[in-house]
Amino acid sequence: MNTSGRPGPMLEVTRVSKRFGDLVAVSDVSFQLGAGVTALLGPNGAGKSTMLRMLSGLAAPSEGTVRVLGGDPRADVELRRRIGLVPQQESLFEHLRVREFVRLAADLGGIADAEEATERAIGTVGLDPADKRRLSTYSKGMRQRAKLASAIVNGPDVLFLDEPLTGLDPNQRNLMIDLFHRVGASGRCVLVSSHVLDEVQRLGTDVLVMGKGRLLAEGDFRRIRDLMDDRPSRFRITTDEPRALAAGLIAEGLAVGVEIHEPGALTVATASAGRFASAIAPLARDSRASLRELRPLDADLESVFRYLVEGR
Amino acid sequence: MSNAARVFRFMTQKLLRDWGRVAVLVVLAALAIVIAVVMRVSDGGATPEDGAGFLVWYGLSIILPFGSLLVAADAFGDLRDERTLVYLWLRPVRAWSATAGTAGAALTVVVVLLVVPLIIAGLILDVPMADGALLAAVAYVGVFLAFGLLLSRPLLVGLLLLLVWENVIGSLSAATARLTIRSYAASLVVGEGWDVGTPVGRSFTASLAVPLAVGAAGLLLATWGWRRAEVA
Numbered sequence: 001m002n003t004s005g006r007p008g009p010m011l012e013v014t015r016v017s018k019r020f021g022d023l024v025a026v027s028d029v030s031f032q033l034g035a036g037v038t039a040l041l042g043p044n045g046a047g048k049s050t051m052l053r054m055l056s057g058l059a060a061p062s063e064g065t066v067r068v069l070g071g072d073p074r075a076d077v078e079l080r081r082r083i084g085l086v087p088q089q090e091s092l093f094e095h096l097r098v099r100e101f102v103r104l105a106a107d108l109g110g111i112a113d114a115e116e117a118t119e120r121a122i123g124t125v126g127l128d129p130a131d132k133r134r135l136s137t138y139s140k141g142m143r144q145r146a147k148l149a150s151a152i153v154n155g156p157d158v159l160f161l162d163e164p165l166t167g168l169d170p171n172q173r174n175l176m177i178d179l180f181h182r183v184g185a186s187g188r189c190v191l192v193s194s195h196v197l198d199e200v201q202r203l204g205t206d207v208l209v210m211g212k213g214r215l216l217a218e219g220d221f222r223r224i225r226d227l228m229d230d231r232p233s234r235f236r237i238t239t240d241e242p243r244a245l246a247a248g249l250i251a252e253g254l255a256v257g258v259e260i261h262e263p264g265a266l267t268v269a270t271a272s273a274g275r276f277a278s279a280i281a282p283l284a285r286d287s288r289a290s291l292r293e294l295r296p297l298d299a300d301l302e303s304v305f306r307y308l309v310e311g312r
Numbered sequence: 313m314s315n316a317a318r319v320f321r322f323m324t325q326k327l328l329r330d331w332g333r334v335a336v337l338v339v340l341a342a343l344a345i346v347i348a349v350v351m352r353v354s355d356g357g358a359t360p361e362d363g364a365g366f367l368v369w370y371g372l373s374i375i376l377p378f379g380s381l382l383v384a385a386d387a388f389g390d391l392r393d394e395r396t397l398v399y400l401w402l403r404p405v406r407a408w409s410a411t412a413g414t415a416g417a418a419l420t421v422v423v424v425l426l427v428v429p430l431i432i433a434g435l436i437l438d439v440p441m442a443d444g445a446l447l448a449a450v451a452y453v454g455v456f457l458a459f460g461l462l463l464s465r466p467l468l469v470g471l472l473l474l475l476v477w478e479n480v481i482g483s484l485s486a487a488t489a490r491l492t493i494r495s496y497a498a499s500l501v502v503g504e505g506w507d508v509g510t511p512v513g514r515s516f517t518a519s520l521a522v523p524l525a526v527g528a529a530g531l532l533l534a535t536w537g538w539r540r541a542e543v544a
Contacts, residue, residue, distance in 0.1 A: 109404060
């Protein structure tokens with residue numbers, strides 16, 4: 001839903017560019033997002049943080065338009081009530097306690113029951129609202145969670161998180177990822193930036209991939225992989241008759257390359273993953289080979305990322 | 313409580329948490345009182361004109377402008393340098409609420425730490441410091457608050473402004489002195505015909521209006537700067 005109450009994209013980015021002098025940080029990027037969790041993926045320097053800053057209104061695009069919930073996040077002060085941001089930087093108001101830090105955000109956000117909202121937000125991220133220590137004494141992971149509590153205290157409809165899992169231990173990461181999914185599932189738009197593929201893969205399948213300031217791909221990364229027609233898909237097959245199966249695959253034109261690299265295992269490169277998937281079982285039967293394992297090797301996000309960002 | 317009041321409370325606490333800066337300002341202000349006492353009890357006692365000369369030089373030319381610079385330029389400047397401005401800017405806080413609250417906080421700190429001691433020193437030396445010191449504080453806080461938001465090196469630029477503009481250019485002639493805040497503040501402090509080493513003689517109305525206008529202009533500039541700030 002946008003501000004007018006009608007269903008529609010919650011984020012609309014149209015031909016947005018951002019320049020800092022001669023440096024082009026973001027170049028001609030367009031996309032739309034609705035509710036749910038989307039990962040903003042890209043290497044360091046890809047323009048992810050700049051994009052999040054523009055989406056949250058902290059920076060103005062040099063060209064193009066950014067619409068959040070139908071409004072301009074930079075000009076519309078009231079819209080900020082519905083936007084939460086976890087910035088990348090570690091810095092906090094060091095002299096405050098976590099309760100004071102989150103309460104300040106709640107008060108400035110005009111929340112009716114700021115005290116209760118503060119306790120709830122701090123509890124949600126697994127910190128102690130009664131903690132008397134100042135934020136200056138907090139570990140990196142605790143600081144991340146304090147920032148997240150501050151971002152969610154006003155129940156934003158749109159939540160931007162810039163590398164939010166940095167510094168968290170595995171258990172905390174799991175908790176945070178669960179939280180993002182819960183927020184996304186409640187009809188809110190959650191955009192999480194990361195350069196760590198493993199993290200992104202756990203955030204879900206919807207991605208925006210950025211590299212060198214440009215949007216390289218968007219959507220379900222598995223579908224993006226399928227669209228990479230110019231690159232063969234690779235499968236690993238474990239069988240009792242690898243040589244016979246390899247010969248059959250080549251003879252049928254199902255493989256553009258076969259590698260037998262250990263007894264009983266082969267890697268097959270195919271130009272048509274769909275045709276391969278439907279033909280492999282009959283072919284194995286005809287070749288008197290029993291299939292023990294059939295596993296796609298590059299249907300994962302890393303493969304998409306390598307292809308789009310690194311060109312390999 | 314309004315957002316301006318919340319920002320005021322937060323910024324006042326933050327400014328007072330910088331113990332080093334507070335200590336320096338307290339010592340400098342205490343020194344004004346100590347010197348005033350010494351001048352008062354010295355042989356024959358200092359005349360009000362002597363006292364005004366000291367307070368215009370030490371109070372209005374040194375500790376008040378430089379102290380205001382340290383406090384007001386750092387109010388937003390610190391948040392920008394620490395990259396914590398985002399936590400205020402991203403909230404639904406109107407620009408004027410943010411800048412008025414912050415200006416109020418900086419002015420409160422300057423008044424408590426510097427203006428009040430100067431008024432006390434003035435009472436000891438029979439010099440009416442209140443109006444001049446307070447109005448100078450308003451003007452300097454407004455200007456330096458804007459510097460903190462708009463300039464990448466607000467302390468350096470502020471220092472240059474005070475040294476070159478307020479002190480050198482302001483001392484060249486009575487005409488150029490009209491361009492300095494110090495001249496208007498000092499005009500409220502000195503009596504008829506006193507020589508305090510600073511060109512004075514501004515009218516009462518101008519001495520009230522110009523510092524207030526400069527302070528208001530600084531606040532407007534800061535508000536504009538808040539709106540157009542690119543926050544990291």
